[in-house]
Amino acid sequence: MGQQSDQFWRLVELEHHKALAYCGRLAERADDGDDLYQDSLIKAFHGFESLRNIESFRPWLYRIINNTYKARFRSSWWKKLTLHRRDIEAADRLTDPTGLYDAKRRLDVALEVLSPDDRILVTLAELEDWTIAELADLMSKSEGFVKMRLSRARAKMRQKLSRLYRDQLHQTAILEEPHVYVVPPDTTETQ
Amino acid sequence: MLCRRIQQKLNSHDWQFDSYRQDADVMAHLDICPRCRSLVQAEEALRSDLRLLKHKEPSSELTLNDVRRSVEAALPARSIGHARGAHSGLRTALVFGLVGVVIIFLVFVPFTFREKVGYEIAIAGVDKNIAQGSQDITPLFRALGMEKDQATDLVDSLGGDKVRFSVGECSETCHLRISDLKTERDVKLVVNAIIALGCCQIDKIIPIFRDESTSLLGHAVRKLNS
Secondary structure (H helix, E strand, C coil), X not given: CHHHHHHHHHHHHHHHHHHHHHHHHHXXXXXXXXXXXXXXXXXXXXXXXXXXXXXXXXXXXXHHHHHHHHHHHXXXXXXHHCCCCCCCCHHHHHCCCCCHHHHHHXXXXXXXXXXXXXXXXXXXXXXXXXXXXHHHHHHCCCHHHHHHHHHHHHHHHXXXXXXXXXXXXXXXXXXXXXXXXXXXXXXXXXX | CHHHHHHHHHHCCCCCCHHHHCCHHHHHHHXXXXXXXXXXXXXXXXXXXXXXXXXXXXXXXXCHHHHHHHHHHHCCCCHHHHHHHHHHHHHHHHHHHHHHHHHHHHHHCEEEEEEEEEXXXXXXXXXXXXXXXXXXXXXXXXXXXXXXXXXXXXXXXXXXXXXXXXXXXXXXXXXXXXXXXXXXXXXXXXXXXXXXHCCXXXXXXXXXXXXXXXXXXXXXXXXXXX
């Protein structure tokens, strides 16, 4: 087991940085991301003996992360109620000239409409730079299927944001509607 | 048409807004179509947000050594599998218990159901002598003017002797009640026969209900059988 353990940790070391960041992105909170990563690694460590091809360690590890994430997402309704949303402090906005706060907020809103599977796909494709071929391998599906799924997920996100924009435009239009004030005649001078 | 074209292009993997800037038709359409404009705006925002966030990884201070320590600390107990085993055993027991409770509820807990058990036909204007002189349903039909074979067939198709009749109020004519008709078909047969005879009038058709106390399962079985 000692040798296997060392081999496991050598392989994890290669993925550590990326996988940890990926967990953070999926889980929406840094703390939850750390928990997700550690839970996934415990499962991976237990199941490492069953991994026959060391070459496929990366997709295997990501599959475990994805399944752990989905299991959490599918957890009991009372647990879902206590899930925290991404912890972006309102103060971030004031101290963030890069627009990161707005970008996170917008992306949160857009990702809300996706299923856990689509969310995983979009995160890996758009934020983790996985290729279509790698995603197809991860999902054991064809590249065409992955492209179609990504395209549909993107369309859902776009629809969600566009509705938001239209609502904002509508509200702005209401706020900017010109008001006509009738000034009462000044009677003091005439008196 | 342009809406569709823009949406199709937005769905394609290699969408580039810059390529549209040269297309005067599309640009003109975006000026007048708020839906397409908001979709393009959303796509642009998504692209820019994803680009921005791609290079900004979530900050975590968790090092590989920290993870290794916590993973290996969780291992000696090997309790994960055992705990899960115990947990799944408990879950199975709970599921079986729940199923048991549901079965007991379905089989043993009685409910009162109101069931339609038959119909009664009230007939008015029956000759006093006929009403009071007939002992059985077949002679009654015959006395009302029905052919012998026809009366026998009718009574047979109603279930033989099960159909009964009773005489109600009598003045110049009598009221009769034909009861224990099981189905709507039986009612139709009797009503058609009475109308064809033209001797008396159908006063009313009354469905007969009975309250029965039975379990949900018993009720369901009875419904299925009926």
